[in-house]
Amino acid sequence: MFYIIDVKGLESIYGSLKETFHVISPTLKDGILLYSEDVDFNSLPFGYTQMEGPSFYQLLQSSGRYFTYLRPSNTLKYFLRSPNMKLLTVKRSNGELSFEYHINHRKLAFFDVRRCDLKALQTLDNVYLNDRFPDPYYRSLRENMFLVGVDCQTASDVCFCHCMGVYLEDSYGADIFITELDGRFLVTALSKKGVELVEKLHIKKASVEDIQKAKEKREGLLSTFKKYLDTKDLKENLYRNIEHPYWEEIGKRCLSCTNCTQVCPTCFCFDIKEVNSIELDLSERVVSWDSCFNQTFATVHKFNIRDTITSRYRQWLMHKMAYWQDQFGEFGCVGCGRCITWCPAKIDIQVETAKLREL
Amino acid sequence: MNVQNPYSLVKGKVVKVHRENYNTVSVLVESDIKPEVGQYVMFYTFGRGEAPITVASYQDGMSLHTVRIVGDVTGYFQHIQEEGTVYLRGPYGNTWGFEEAYGRDVIIISGGLGLAATRWLMEKIIQNRDNFKVVYSLYGSKSFQDLLYKEKYNIWAREIDFRVTVGTPDPAWTGRVGMITQLLEDIKIENPSIFICGPDPMVKAVVDILSSKGVNKREIKVSLERHMKCSVGTCGHCMFGPFFVCKDGPVFRYSDIEYFYTKKSV
Amino acid sequence: MRVGVFKFSSCDGCQLAFFDVLEELLKSREIQIEFFLEAQSINRFDTFDVSFVEGSVSTEEEEERIRQIRESSRYLVSIGACAVSGGIQSIRNFLDFETLKNEVYNYVDLHNSLPTSRPISDYVKVNYEVRGCPINAFELVEIVTSIILNKSLTVNLNPVCVECKAKGNICILVLGSPCLGPITASGCGALCPSFKRGCYGCFGPLRGSNFEGLKQIFKERGWDFQESILSSFNSYNKNFRDEVWKLGS
Numbered sequence: 001m002f003y004i005i006d007v008k009g010l011e012s013i014y015g016s017l018k019e020t021f022h023v024i025s026p027t028l029k030d031g032i033l034l035y036s037e038d039v040d041f042n043s044l045p046f047g048y049t050q051m052e053g054p055s056f057y058q059l060l061q062s063s064g065r066y067f068t069y070l071r072p073s074n075t076l077k078y079f080l081r082s083p084n085m086k087l088l089t090v091k092r093s094n095g096e097l098s099f100e101y102h103i104n105h106r107k108l109a110f111f112d113v114r115r116c117d118l119k120a121l122q123t124l125d126n127v128y129l130n131d132r133f134p135d136p137y138y139r140s141l142r143e144n145m146f147l148v149g150v151d152c153q154t155a156s157d158v159c160f161c162h163c164m165g166v167y168l169e170d171s172y173g174a175d176i177f178i179t180e181l182d183g184r185f186l187v188t189a190l191s192k193k194g195v196e197l198v199e200k201l202h203i204k205k206a207s208v209e210d211i212q213k214a215k216e217k218r219e220g221l222l223s224t225f226k227k228y229l230d231t232k233d234l235k236e237n238l239y240r241n242i243e244h245p246y247w248e249e250i251g252k253r254c255l256s257c258t259n260c261t262q263v264c265p266t267c268f269c270f271d272i273k274e275v276n277s278i279e280l281d282l283s284e285r286v287v288s289w290d291s292c293f294n295q296t297f298a299t300v301h302k303f304n305i306r307d308t309i310t311s312r313y314r315q316w317l318m319h320k321m322a323y324w325q326d327q328f329g330e331f332g333c334v335g336c337g338r339c340i341t342w343c344p345a346k347i348d349i350q351v352e353t354a355k356l357r358e359l
Numbered sequence: 360m361n362v363q364n365p366y367s368l369v370k371g372k373v374v375k376v377h378r379e380n381y382n383t384v385s386v387l388v389e390s391d392i393k394p395e396v397g398q399y400v401m402f403y404t405f406g407r408g409e410a411p412i413t414v415a416s417y418q419d420g421m422s423l424h425t426v427r428i429v430g431d432v433t434g435y436f437q438h439i440q441e442e443g444t445v446y447l448r449g450p451y452g453n454t455w456g457f458e459e460a461y462g463r464d465v466i467i468i469s470g471g472l473g474l475a476a477t478r479w480l481m482e483k484i485i486q487n488r489d490n491f492k493v494v495y496s497l498y499g500s501k502s503f504q505d506l507l508y509k510e511k512y513n514i515w516a517r518e519i520d521f522r523v524t525v526g527t528p529d530p531a532w533t534g535r536v537g538m539i540t541q542l543l544e545d546i547k548i549e550n551p552s553i554f555i556c557g558p559d560p561m562v563k564a565v566v567d568i569l570s571s572k573g574v575n576k577r578e579i580k581v582s583l584e585r586h587m588k589c590s591v592g593t594c595g596h597c598m599f600g601p602f603f604v605c606k607d608g609p610v611f612r613y614s615d616i617e618y619f620y621t622k623k624s625v
Numbered sequence: 626m627r628v629g630v631f632k633f634s635s636c637d638g639c640q641l642a643f644f645d646v647l648e649e650l651l652k653s654r655e656i657q658i659e660f661f662l663e664a665q666s667i668n669r670f671d672t673f674d675v676s677f678v679e680g681s682v683s684t685e686e687e688e689e690r691i692r693q694i695r696e697s698s699r700y701l702v703s704i705g706a707c708a709v710s711g712g713i714q715s716i717r718n719f720l721d722f723e724t725l726k727n728e729v730y731n732y733v734d735l736h737n738s739l740p741t742s743r744p745i746s747d748y749v750k751v752n753y754e755v756r757g758c759p760i761n762a763f764e765l766v767e768i769v770t771s772i773i774l775n776k777s778l779t780v781n782l783n784p785v786c787v788e789c790k791a792k793g794n795i796c797i798l799v800l801g802s803p804c805l806g807p808i809t810a811s812g813c814g815a816l817c818p819s820f821k822r823g824c825y826g827c828f829g830p831l832r833g834s835n836f837e838g839l840k841q842i843f844k845e846r847g848w849d850f851q852e853s854i855l856s857s858f859n860s861y862n863k864n865f866r867d868e869v870w871k872l873g874s
Contacts, residue, residue, distance in 0.1 A: 083791035262790035269595030311624035326601035
């Protein structure tokens with residue numbers, strides 16, 4: 001179902017979501033674009049653009065268009081699996097334990113999610129849900145979620161989603177998708193939830209010309225990508241070079257700071273910590289973000305299997321670009337480029353992968 | 360929708376505690392958990408966290424777990440009492456899949472605490488003894504003090520060729536002294552099915568000998584140990600190459616993992 | 626659990642952390658504070674289950690006293706950058722002591738300092754080190770809780786960056802502030818970076834971190850790495866010492 005709206009129409013979609021959901025949308029915080037909760041329609045960073053490069057980020061104000069910016073610097077996982085999430089509370093009395101499990105039933109709506117992040121969400125779904133042990137914490141939030149996808153208008157210097165299985169024709173589970181035309185917006189309602197929301201607003205159906213124009217806009221995006229990664233036989237090539245001395249070169253530069261894993265929309269690794277009361281009658285089990293770059297991550301009997309930064313960087317890149325294919329039949333990288341922007345050491349995963357596959 | 364929470368803990372009753380040696384205890388636990396041969400459970404101890412512990416034996420709702428007291432969670436087992444309560448979840452992981460050895464020779468190789476992971480397998484083979492040809496079970500222990508299940512050796516030896524070696528001589532030990540690899544040298548090997556559990560360096564050494572004797576690496580199964588937090592394939596800690604040891608393993612066909620297993624720090 | 630709190634060469638700031646969480650600590654009926662000069666008038670020096678030691682060793686008297694405390698304690702926990710690394714006063718370890726003494730003091734003979742200010746672990750066995758200048762009071766509660774539970778105290782091996790991103794911060798090193806976060810142990814809750822100020826390493830160096838790598842980044846951006854390290858209160862930390870010496874040459 002296709003509809004056409006103006007900026008007032010966008011505002012009413014946003015407002016209508018706010019009636020039922022906790023809406024999360026991109027906003028400016030100290031000069032950085034971030035997904036934030038409890039903001040309003042006016043805080044959408046309309047007209048801004050980002051310049052991003054290895055260890056470089058700058059925000060610019062552009063001309064009168066709207067969705068000219070790109071994906072925010074944080075990711076959806078921050079809201080789906082917060083950095084410190086209570087898993088269960090254990091109470092102890094008279095030597096017996098009782099357990100309370102904290103499954104979150106909040107209804108979240110994301111307004112303005114770009115294709116890379118939508119695809120990343122599906123990638124996370126495959127980790128948490130499509131298994132013998134679906135994760136009820138993730139599932140509860142995921143099933144109650146509303147997703148508004150938005151088409152990008154340009155790619156930044158770090159974007160390479162077009163090489164990582166992110167296709168313009170796919171809407172990746174979004175309930176509605178918005179494409180900016182000149183001063184107006186084509187709204188594509190994709191799910192039942194999406195159609196219901198839009199129908200309620202009594203907005204105009206789109207014409208065949210509008211739909212055609214949106215398609216052309218989308219296709220125009222492809223010519224703006226500056227990065228390219230050849231993914232044909234990527235896994236085989238990386239496996240072949242798993243012991244290549246070049247990994248050491250990256251290991252010398254990598255700070256093992258974990259920035260890349262934490263800004264990555266698909267990195268899912270976590271630790272479970274015990275938070276105890278001093279009276280020792282209460283203990284919380286807290287899921288907190290962990291990273292394969294941390295020194296205790298792969299410890300067996302106090303012996304760290306990946307004891308060098310080189311081996312930990314290799315683990316990360318290999319997982320994203322190769323292991324993930326064996327595990328889930330897709331890449332663990334969606335080409336959003338966040339890890340490139342936020343690496344203090346200017347390590348560029350696309351450049352390094354391209355190099356490693358050719359060695 | 361009612362989804363089973365993988366982090367839900369169930370209560371278990373400690374039926375029996377048996378002190379194996381200076382740092383290891385075996386506990387017999389009665390619970391609703393229904394494991395299969397080769398699987399493990401997660402034990403939870405208050406304020407300390409969880410640890411994966413293999414199922415060393417199982418019968419009629421009672422599972423045996425052999426725990427070496429080294430860390431915080433296992434430290435709890437130091438003072439564990441009969442009739443006490445424990446909390447656990449599971450079972451997790453795949454199984455030894457011993458049925459594929461029907462009609463063939465079998466070699467079980469265990470190093471150190473690895474014997475806990477092969478004990479139930481051995482018992483199953485003994486129960487179905489007629490389905491197998493020659494069965495060897497080789498067990499290497501660091502020292503006499505570290506030996507597990509001493510009271511069982513004679514019982515097992517009646518049904519299968521069970522051989523033990525310890526790493527250092529001891530006045531109290533009259534059996535073999537030496538490496539487990541030496542036990543392998545002495546036996547005749549003919550298209551056997553092989554099951555191994557032990558420290559990584561031992562596994563590598565044993566596989567080298569086996570393959571020099573012409574054993575196909577597809578016929579070797581290894582049970583691995585890695586750091587685990589969730590045990591359901593989401594926390595990432597146990598990842599080893601493209602495998603999640605917690606759910607794809609702990610038992611792997613050696614030919615599947617060889618490429619990654621033989622690389623340093625993978 | 627018999628607890629002692631002791632002070633060596635330091636500013637007393639870390640002992641104040643006890644006051645911040647005293648109510649919480651005393652909720653446990655296990656804890657008896659036997660010795661704590663800053664907090665109580667009646668003190669008993671006998672044996673201790675846990676001794677918390679603040680400050681560095683910088684006089685001969687202190688050298689003697691730390692040995693006594695060690696002998697009397699089951700656990701010895703050093704608290705804060707002075708006790709763990711030698712503190713700000715350990716900058717003298719990298720300079721000529723005699724020159725320094727004459728420059729700073731009018732009456733040199735009143736002065737009984739050792740030529741170096743050293744961490745507690747240079748003199749006696751330390752069971753656990755609580756990082757920070759000052760220490761994080763919540764970490765103190767956690768440590769006490771773990772000791773009561775007889776749970777091991779594990780050394781934190783994550784950089785500040787882990788806590789920083791968990792707080793939802795964006796990397797200020799990338800945005801142009803000199804930040805020691807990647808080579809500094811976490812535990813502070815990324816306090817400074819959360820206020821857009823670079824980490825100055827008050828929790829001390831993280832073992833196994835890429836010192837050289839960060840040095841290169843500082844160099845490229847035109848920041849003084851040596852100065853940042855020397856003013857970090859932790860330059861004499863065992864994990865740093867050798868690297869810091871190299872910086873000068």
